[in-house]
Amino acid sequence: MSTEVAGGEGERQGRGLTVSRLTVTPFEAKAPAISEVSFRLEPGERALLLGPSGAGKSTLLLTISGALQQLESAEISGQVDAPASGLLLQNTADSSVADTVFRDVAFGAESAGIPALTISSLVSQALAEVGLSGIPDQRNPETLSGGELARSCLAGLLTLRPQLLLLDEPTAMLDANSATLVREAVKTYLESSGANAIVAEHFFAGWAPMLDRTLVLDGSGHLIADGPTELVLADQADLLLSWGLWVTEETPEGAWKHPAPALGLEPWPVAAEANGSSPASGKIIALVGPSGSGKTTWLNQALGDAVPSETGWMPQNPLLTIAGETVLKSVLAPELPKVVDKADGGLRGRAIDLLARLGLGDALDQSPHSLSGGQLRRLALATSLLRQPRVLYLDEPTVGQDAHNWVKVTGQVLAARDSGATVYLATHDPLLLEYADEVMTFPQAAAVHRIDAANHNDLDVQKVSGSRGQLPFSPLGLLGASAVTLGFALGFQSVLGACTALILELLVLLALMARYPRLRHPKLFWPVLVGVISVWFSNWWLSANHLLEPAALVALRVAFFGLPGVLLSSAISASSFGDQLGQLLHMPARPVVAGMIGLYRVQRLRTNWANLVLLRRIRGIRQTGPIGGLRELGTLTLLTLVDATRGAQQTAIAMETRGFSATEEEGKPIRRSWAQPATWGRGDVWLLLGAAALGLIGLLVR
C-alpha cells in the first residue's frame, strides 16, 4: 500500500490496473455476479463503469479494492493487479468513522501509522483539495450536508494519495450543485496525481466528459463493451436506454429525455371524501433546504401532531417500514387488519395493485430483507400510500431509481396529488422538484447541531466543542476515580464513616455542578435515590437477623461509588476516552477504534428507534399491553439490529478501504498512530486524590 507523505502534485506515474478473468460468486448466489471480466487501465486512464441494476458493478469495485476479500462471503477466481486504491461508497453516512471531520479524514493516515504532526497537514491539504477548507474540522460529520459528507469522505481517501480511485455511485444521492462540487474535487485530484479511476454511476452525464474509457457490464456480469467513452455511448445507446440508465440530453447522441410521468397511470380512488375536499385540492409541497436547516425538526413536529389514519409517511430510511416476512405481508402488516375499518375489505387488493404499479409485482412473496435499496424505497412508498392518506410525507422517494422506476415512483406521487392528497416532499432530485406546486424553503440554521431537549445527556450534544464549560477532568480520570471509590466503599465498616464520606462527596459533586453548567442534570439523582432505598430495604428485609444498620451501610456504599459516575458521565466524549485507552493504557488500537465507532453510532440508532416508534404509530400497527409491548419491543429491537448490521458492513468496508486491517507495509509492521493526543491533566490527578481522600475518610471515621 502506498503511503507517500510528500506533497500533492507531481508526475507520479501509477502502474495502472490489470484485471484478468475475474469471476466473483457471492455467497449462495446461483450465478456469478461478475464473470470472466478482463481489462487493463494504463497509468492515468479513467473509466466509466455502466450496467443495469444488479449487474455486479459494486462487486467489481469491492473486489478491486480488496474489501470483498475481507468480507469472506464470495468465491473469487482470476487475478487483480491493483495499486493502493481508495473506494468511495454511495452510503457516505455509514462510511463516516469518527465524531469530527478531522478524525474522519485522518483515519486512513492513522491506519498507515503516519505520525500525528504529519497527519494534521495531510488532513488540511486533503480538505483543501476537495474544497472543504471552509468548514471547521471539529464539526461532527453527521451535521454535514450529503454533498459535504461525500467530499469529506473523499478527502479521507486522498490523504493516502491512492493511485486508483474507485467511486461507487458517488453522486446518486446529491443535488445537482453538490454533485458538481464532488466531480470537481475528483477531477482536481486525478489531474494533479495522475491516478487511475473507475466511476460507477447511473446518472453519468456529468461524469462522461472526464472519463476517457467506458466499460459496460451486462445483467449477467459479463464485460460486453470496452472502449473510448464517446464511442461506447454511441454504440450502446439503445441498450443503455433499455436498462433505464440516465442517458440525458447532454450525452453526445442526446436522443433521450426523461419520459412524461403521466404515461400509463390511473389515479387511485380518491381519499378526499374523508375530509370533504375535492380532488383538485391536492398539491405537492417541496421541502427545500440544506441539512441542519430544520427540515427534520419540522417534519418530526408535523408527524407528531398528525392524525394516524389520515397520514402516510415514507421515512428516509426505508428499512424501517418492514413489518412482515414477505413484501406483501410487510405492506399489510399482520397487526393492520385489526385496526383498520373492517368494511375496507379491499386493502389486500389495493396493496397488490400498488406493488405492481411500483414494479414489485414479481416480488410479493420475497423477503423484504432481500430487496435492493431502490426496491426497498418503492416498498416504503407503497406502504405509505396503502391507506390513501389525506396527507403524505415523502422523504427522498426517487433515490436509487433507474429511469424506468423513477417514472413509476413519480407517477404514484402525482397520482396521490391528483387524488386530493397534500404531498410534502423532501427531495434533492431536480427532475422531481419540477412537479412541485409550492416550495417551502428552510434557511440555513445558525446552530448546526441537533438539540434534543428530552435527552440532554446525548452523546452528540457534548460534541459541541469549544473551551466554554470545558471540564477539568477526562474520562479516564473519572474511571480511575470511580474505581478508587468502589475499592474504598467495599471496605467501609461504619455507618458514620460512610455517611461522612457520602456527604462530603455530595458537596464536591454539587460544587462541580454549580461550576460547570453542562453537568447540571438533577434528573439523574432520582434513579440513584430509588436504587439506594431499595438496596437498603432489601438488605434489611432479606437478611438473617433484620438489622437496620448493616443494610444502611450497604446502601451508603452503593451511593458512594455510584454517584460520581452517574452524575459526571453525561459529559464524557467517546473519542477522548478512546484516545486515552489507546495511548495512555496502550490497549490494542483496532478494538478500541471499532468500539469508539460503536459509541458514535448510538445517536443515530436512537433516532432510528424513535422514527420506528413514530412510523408504527402512524401506520396504526403499534402493539400495546403486556404481551403486545413485549412483541413490539422484539420487533423494534430486531429491526434496529438489522439496520445496524447492514450499516456495520458498509462501515467495515469503508474502514478497510482506508487500511484498517493492514498490518505491514513492504515487510515492515505498521503500528496504528493516533491523530489526536490523549489528554491527562492536573484535574484528573485532583479527581483521583479527592476520591482517595473521601474513601480514606469513610474508612477511618468510626
Next chain:
Amino acid sequence: MTNTNTERNFKWRGIDLVTTAILAAALGVAFWGYDVFIYPVASTLGNIYPPLAELQLGVWLIPAVLGAVLVRKPGAALYAELIAATVELLLGGNSWGWANLVSGLAQGLGVELVFLVLGYRRYNLRFAMIGGAISAVFEVIYEYVSWVPEYSVLQKAVYMVCGVISGAAIAGLVGWWLVQTLGRLGVLNAFASGREARLADKEELRKA
C-alpha cells in the same frame, strides 16, 4: 484467490470488530427501550420480593452471548458486553455509574469462560444457554459483594437461582435467536455463524 473459510481463524477481522461494536451499541439502545416498555412493570413486580427482580438479569447479558455466538472468536463476549455497558453508562438514567463496567467485565468473562472451555469451536443453543447461566453466576457473585451482602444464605441462594434461570432463558435463548434470525435474513453473510443460519433455513424450506 478462493475464499472459503474452512479452517478456524481466531484473528479478528475489521468487520468482526465493527459489527460487534455497533450491534452492542444497538443493544445498549434497546436496553433504553426496555426501560420504557418493560422495566416499570417488571420492577413493580420485583418489589414484591426483591430477588424476583433478578429474573431480569438475563436482559443485560444478551450482548455477551450474541457477541460470542456471532463472531466465534476469543474475546467476543467480553468485547460486546463491555461496549454495551459503556453505552448504557453514557446514556445515563440508571443508578450504577461506572460500576456498570465491573458488571460488564464479570458478565463478559462468564460467557467467555464457557466458550474457552469449548475451544471456541462449538456453538449451539445449549452452549449459548450455559454461557448465559455462567455469566449470571459471575454477575451474582459480584452483586453478593457489592449490592446484597446482607442477604441471608437462603435469600442469596434464591437470588442466584433467579439470576441463573434468567441468564440461561433470556440471555442464552434471545442471544442465540437474534444471531440465527439476523443470519436467516441474510445480513450476516460475512460471518460463518450467519452463513450457517442461512443455509440451515434453506434446508428447512426445501424439506417443507
